[in-house]
Amino acid sequence: MNNNKPKFKQIIDAAVKVIAQNGYHASQVSKIAKQAGVADGTIYLYFKNKEDILISLFQDKMGQFIEKIEEEILKHQGADEKLKALIGMHFKQLAEDHDLAIVTQLELRQSNKELRIKINEVLKRYLIVMDQIIKDGVDEGIFRSDLNPRLVRQMVFGTLDEIVTNWVMKDQKYELINQVDEIHTLIINGLKKV
Amino acid sequence: MNNNKPKFKQIIDAAVKVIAQNGYHASQVSKIAKQAGVADGTIYLYFKNKEDILISLFQDKMGQFIEKIEEEILKHQGADEKLKALIGMHFKQLAEDHDLAIVTQLELRQSNKELRIKINEVLKRYLIVMDQIIKDGVDEGIFRSDLNPRLVRQMVFGTLDEIVTNWVMKDQKYELINQVDEIHTLIINGLKKV
Amino acid sequence: MNNNKPKFKQIIDAAVKVIAQNGYHASQVSKIAKQAGVADGTIYLYFKNKEDILISLFQDKMGQFIEKIEEEILKHQGADEKLKALIGMHFKQLAEDHDLAIVTQLELRQSNKELRIKINEVLKRYLIVMDQIIKDGVDEGIFRSDLNPRLVRQMVFGTLDEIVTNWVMKDQKYELINQVDEIHTLIINGLKKV
Amino acid sequence: MNNNKPKFKQIIDAAVKVIAQNGYHASQVSKIAKQAGVADGTIYLYFKNKEDILISLFQDKMGQFIEKIEEEILKHQGADEKLKALIGMHFKQLAEDHDLAIVTQLELRQSNKELRIKINEVLKRYLIVMDQIIKDGVDEGIFRSDLNPRLVRQMVFGTLDEIVTNWVMKDQKYELINQVDEIHTLIINGLKKV
DNA sequence: TATGAATGAGGTTTCATTCAT
DNA sequence: GATGAATGAAACCTCATTCAT
Structure with missing residues (x-):
């Protein structure tokens, strides 16, 4: 977990990693949140919805x-x-x-x-x-x-x-x-x- | 799979039409079946699963x-x-x-x-x-x-x-x-x- | 489970029972389905959505x-x-x-x-x-x-x-x-x- | 925002306005807080929980x-x-x-x-x-x-x-x-x- | 007192697939 | 062969509440 990195970047980087490892369709928001080290809900403070992450x-x-x-x-x-x-x-x-x-x-x-x-x-x-x-x-x-x-x-x-x-x-x-x-x-x- | 059967082609042509009109994600098996004029279950007599149709x-x-x-x-x-x-x-x-x-x-x-x-x-x-x-x-x-x-x-x-x-x-x-x-x-x- | 009763009535009666016992807000569709003895998805063959049940x-x-x-x-x-x-x-x-x-x-x-x-x-x-x-x-x-x-x-x-x-x-x-x-x-x- | 009014009344009046305009279910605590001109957390200094506001x-x-x-x-x-x-x-x-x-x-x-x-x-x-x-x-x-x-x-x-x-x-x-x-x-x- | 970023539990609905008829 | 009613797993997003500052 890199807590220095602002959350926005942190989540995007987590998304890249999760999608690369699991594939697009198996990349649930909860998985991305976990990888980013934040709660599921936190995602939605920085992104409108899942598509917006992408x-x-x-x-x-x-x-x-x-x-x-x-x-x-x-x-x-x-x-x-x-x-x-x-x-x-x-x-x-x-x-x-x-x-x-x-x-x-x-x-x-x-x-x-x-x-x-x-x-x-x-x-x-x-x-x-x-x-x-x-x-x-x-x-x-x-x-x-x-x-x-x-x-x-x-x-x-x-x-x-x-x-x-x-x-x-x-x-x-x-x-x-x-x-x-x-x-x-x-x-x-x-x-x-x- | 019997490729001679007319139904096989019938379903494939229906799939092309349905996917072109509705897009990939809105092309449910039931929609393809309807367009092909067969029952949902009939699809599975000619194709192993949805992916197999594609x-x-x-x-x-x-x-x-x-x-x-x-x-x-x-x-x-x-x-x-x-x-x-x-x-x-x-x-x-x-x-x-x-x-x-x-x-x-x-x-x-x-x-x-x-x-x-x-x-x-x-x-x-x-x-x-x-x-x-x-x-x-x-x-x-x-x-x-x-x-x-x-x-x-x-x-x-x-x-x-x-x-x-x-x-x-x-x-x-x-x-x-x-x-x-x-x-x-x-x-x-x-x-x-x- | 009354399998003679058509499913529509069956689900409505289940809904009455579940809502009376659990209250409106604790009456999830899954609870109603269980009480009716059908699968969750079956509800949606007979009702457009949860509100439609009510x-x-x-x-x-x-x-x-x-x-x-x-x-x-x-x-x-x-x-x-x-x-x-x-x-x-x-x-x-x-x-x-x-x-x-x-x-x-x-x-x-x-x-x-x-x-x-x-x-x-x-x-x-x-x-x-x-x-x-x-x-x-x-x-x-x-x-x-x-x-x-x-x-x-x-x-x-x-x-x-x-x-x-x-x-x-x-x-x-x-x-x-x-x-x-x-x-x-x-x-x-x-x-x-x- | 009327800062003379004690916050308690201020929040209640905000709640009436927000609920009347948005309806009960669309009246989130954050909306009431915004209308009252206070932070979300401030609500909880004056009310035990959301129900307590009502x-x-x-x-x-x-x-x-x-x-x-x-x-x-x-x-x-x-x-x-x-x-x-x-x-x-x-x-x-x-x-x-x-x-x-x-x-x-x-x-x-x-x-x-x-x-x-x-x-x-x-x-x-x-x-x-x-x-x-x-x-x-x-x-x-x-x-x-x-x-x-x-x-x-x-x-x-x-x-x-x-x-x-x-x-x-x-x-x-x-x-x-x-x-x-x-x-x-x-x-x-x-x-x-x- | 006041803030507001962060939390995380919880539920409706879709749809590929099955199987009794 | 053909049907279509029934299944049930699976996930996005909201929002009341907390707590470090």
């Missing part, structure tokens, strides 16, 4: 996730390097927090459509980051100027997401981070032989 | 889905054309059956991890199709020979899946099929300016 | 209650005799079913405003019976012609109800039925010395 | 209610006039304080049997007032000497109570006070034509 969890964790990616990108020059940094940080963060990876890639997807719509809103910020990289690349003259930003975005996110999900489902038996260069190359150059 | 649904519909893609690919020559055919049929089939698109892209994902593992097994056949195209492309000398088939597969599937999911969530307001060429180009050529 | 209980029991009063009145001639018959049957029925008396006089009044509004609707039929007696009395020339039917009704019902409630709260230690004549005289003649 | 509320308000009736009766001569004064003041006070009328006629009745027994004790003083009027009337020779005081009391109280409750439930759409004479006549003379 939304807050996603907002909190994904907020940090995207923020770190944004910070990392600033350190790099050129759309090409920035894209590689994005992929690297995307993988690095999920590889470093297995519980979070399980929760975001597998468990939280079992939530209902309404929750998933809210989750998508959190992800919009990530899409903006991607859009900027694409725009930069076009401006730099290294990306084709006729790219459809939405499609590129969906390709990049879809690719990374599918790769991480497979990695999680295969119990994270290989190193995600090792694949950054290959994926970067795939996205930049496609399948074509030059 | 697995069977996925096997049945995705089986046909992949089959049609396989057939279409046979009509085309060269990995490049085959890939375009794959993308086209992937989109075409989901665009033609909105209920199925909703069920596979949104609703069925709310199922638990175990069910999704089984779903992944059904998809293996799709992955084999993709692998063959990749291998063909390499053999033809049009794809790079150092491609990692798993990663390519995940890129292609992740991309298509993300695009379709977004299309479904945006209430299918634009034409999926119009985007085939762009996506094909993206996958083949990447983002890079030539 | 409404149905009141409709069923009060329906019979009023019906018996109506029947008894038919056997008597003249508004004066009819009124006495009404008072007599009102008291007789509640005196004969102590559980029901406790439930209708004490426990059911703890229900919320909405339920009480529905209860009042059931009682409307009783009010019609009273109105008819009043009208008869006026027509016969034995009651004053300037009586306000609503007020008379409220006086009669308020009086009987208050008397029965006191009797129930005093654990029914005296005979309700013995007081019929006195009350009848009070209502007909008032307090005044002739 | 009992105190009833004692306080009904104490005043009965007191005013007693005072008014003193101004009148003869049992007949005194009874009319009692009815008048009973109606007048409730008509003048709608919140109190809602609370005493509708909301407080939803309390449990134990609370209502204590409420009845408060009302005993009212019954004594009625008993005295009845006795006076008999002594004056204007009421029948064979009246059963308990029954008369229950008739009078039951009648007034039923009339006020109906008036409150019908959203107080008509003037209660206008009916004093009719009711007085009903109680004194009964239904009979002279």
Whole structure:
């Protein structure tokens, strides 16, 4: 029990742990409360209802996730390097927090459509980051100027997401981070032989 | 389970309709039974349990889905054309059956991890199709020979899946099929300016 | 357990017994189910929710209650005799079913405003019976012609109800039925010395 | 918030307002505390528990209610006039304080049997007032000497109570006070034509 | 006196599944 | 094979009350 941590964070962290260990549907509020070291009722002083825990969890964790990616990108020059940094940080963060990876890639997807719509809103910020990289690349003259930003975005996110999900489902038996260069190359150059 | 029986199909089609209309969590067995025009108990003469309906649904519909893609690919020559055919049929089939698109892209994902593992097994056949195209492309000398088939597969599937999911969530307001060429180009050529 | 009785009646009778014994707020659905000899879920095949049990209980029991009063009145001639018959049957029925008396006089009044509004609707039929007696009395020339039917009704019902409630709260230690004549005289003649 | 008023009264008045506005079951201690402008815990410095608030509320308000009736009766001569004064003041006070009328006629009745027994004790003083009027009337020779005081009391109280409750439930759409004479006549003379 | 964050017991309802007919 | 009435486990959330400050 970390009583220094404010209860809000304490409960969110407990939720991540409980959901990762027990799965979404077996994660009762009472289990989360126990893990957080608070009474069941205390949960409801900080969250409107159970769904609100999940939304807050996603907002909190994904907020940090995207923020770190944004910070990392600033350190790099050129759309090409920035894209590689994005992929690297995307993988690095999920590889470093297995519980979070399980929760975001597998468990939280079992939530209902309404929750998933809210989750998508959190992800919009990530899409903006991607859009900027694409725009930069076009401006730099290294990306084709006729790219459809939405499609590129969906390709990049879809690719990374599918790769991480497979990695999680295969119990994270290989190193995600090792694949950054290959994926970067795939996205930049496609399948074509030059 | 007797797959020849018309009731089997009848129940699966009812399930697709009910889930598409009501969402995964509001699709009780009794609702599916009613839509299928049978008694609740009858369901259990054809399916082991509720999960079995969903697995069977996925096997049945995705089986046909992949089959049609396989057939279409046979009509085309060269990995490049085959890939375009794959993308086209992937989109075409989901665009033609909105209920199925909703069920596979949104609703069925709310199922638990175990069910999704089984779903992944059904998809293996799709992955084999993709692998063959990749291998063909390499053999033809049009794809790079150092491609990692798993990663390519995940890129292609992740991309298509993300695009379709977004299309479904945006209430299918634009034409999926119009985007085939762009996506094909993206996958083949990447983002890079030539 | 009376398996001949249809479940609907069975559950209502169980509810009366459980509420009379345990009080309104300690009468959980599970307790009623147990007393009725059915599973908790079975309750919901016959009633929409817990409140619906109570409404149905009141409709069923009060329906019979009023019906018996109506029947008894038919056997008597003249508004004066009819009124006495009404008072007599009102008291007789509640005196004969102590559980029901406790439930209708004490426990059911703890229900919320909405339920009480529905209860009042059931009682409307009783009010019609009273109105008819009043009208008869006026027509016969034995009651004053300037009586306000609503007020008379409220006086009669308020009086009987208050008397029965006191009797129930005093654990029914005296005979309700013995007081019929006195009350009848009070209502007909008032307090005044002739 | 009136900080001059001692907290005890302040809390009781808050309770009346909150219960009248929200209904008995939606009147949580925290809501009453907020309305009273004190902390939740402060309530428990002045009241043993929630039930104690309600009992105190009833004692306080009904104490005043009965007191005013007693005072008014003193101004009148003869049992007949005194009874009319009692009815008048009973109606007048409730008509003048709608919140109190809602609370005493509708909301407080939803309390449990134990609370209502204590409420009845408060009302005993009212019954004594009625008993005295009845006795006076008999002594004056204007009421029948064979009246059963308990029954008369229950008739009078039951009648007034039923009339006020109906008036409150019908959203107080008509003037209660206008009916004093009719009711007085009903109680004194009964239904009979002279 | 006053505060208000924390507590934790308790109950209605849903729905997948069974089994007597 | 087909029925559908019956089962019963399981969990979210509220709110009166406490107590350290």
